[in-house]
Amino acid sequence: MPTQELIPIRFALNGRTVEARVPPGMTLLELVRREFRLTAAKEGCGKGECGACTVLLNDQPINSCLKLAASLRPTDRVVTLEGLADDPLMVTIQKAYVAEGAVQCGFCIPGMVMSSYHLLRTHPQPSAAQIKEFHSGNLCRCTGYAKIEKAVAKAAAAAATSGQPAGGPAPEPRKETR
Numbered sequence: 747m748p749t750q751e752l753i754p755i756r757f758a759l760n761g762r763t764v765e766a767r768v769p770p771g772m773t774l775l776e777l778v779r780r781e782f783r784l785t786a787a788k789e790g791c792g793k794g795e796c797g798a799c800t801v802l803l804n805d806q807p808i809n810s811c812l813k814l815a816a817s818l819r820p821t822d823r824v825v826t827l828e829g830l831a832d833d834p835l836m837v838t839i840q841k842a843y844v845a846e847g848a849v850q851c852g853f854c855i856p857g858m859v860m861s862s863y864h865l866l867r868t869h870p871q872p873s874a875a876q877i878k879e880f881h882s883g884n885l886c887r888c889t890g891y892a893k894i895e896k897a898v899a900k901a902a903a904a905a906a907t908s909g910q911p912a913g914g915p916a917p918e919p920r921k922e923t924r
């Protein structure tokens with residue numbers, strides 16, 4: 747049986763340059779989970795509909811189940827939830843989710859908080875409509891949207907009072923709808 751061709755790639759993962767050799771069909775989600783043992787991003791639908799696999803690529807949230815690992819370039823910067831573990835804004839967001847009881851089974855939460863992070867980096871004082879819009883690509887099968895949206899508003903208020911830095915790249919929400 748012929749061996750599968752492996753493609754060499756190099757990119758920045760959570761602030762560190764990494765290299766790998768990947769099969770042509772491997773997704774970024776598979777790469778971070780299997781090769782780098784970063785398991786916060788989850789595989790829900792595997793086809794770009796649920797947002798459980800959300801990571802940041804060059805500061806923009808993407809569904810990592812749709813991104814081919816082989817397409818990563820040396821200038822690409824991928825950040826998973828693990829890479830934001832000590833980020834003050836992410837810590838504030840996670841505390842707000844807990845305080846509001848927004849976590850039920852928890853499966854959607856890693857992807858959800860990545861979208862919350864992107865929102866609050868780009869819109870430090872989001873409207874209720876912006877909170878909904880920026881999380882529209884994240885599905886919660888436990889249907890905890892109201893508490894999640896309340897948690898994001900709480901995190902925004904907490905971040906503002908603690909003077910956490912804001913202002914990130916391109917404030918475009920994803921186009922998926924739920």
Ligand code: FES
Binds near residue numbers: 792796
């Ligand atoms: S697993 Fe990627 S969008 Fe559902």
Ligand code: FES
Binds near residue numbers: 853855889
């Ligand atoms: S908390 Fe269960 S899927 Fe969202």
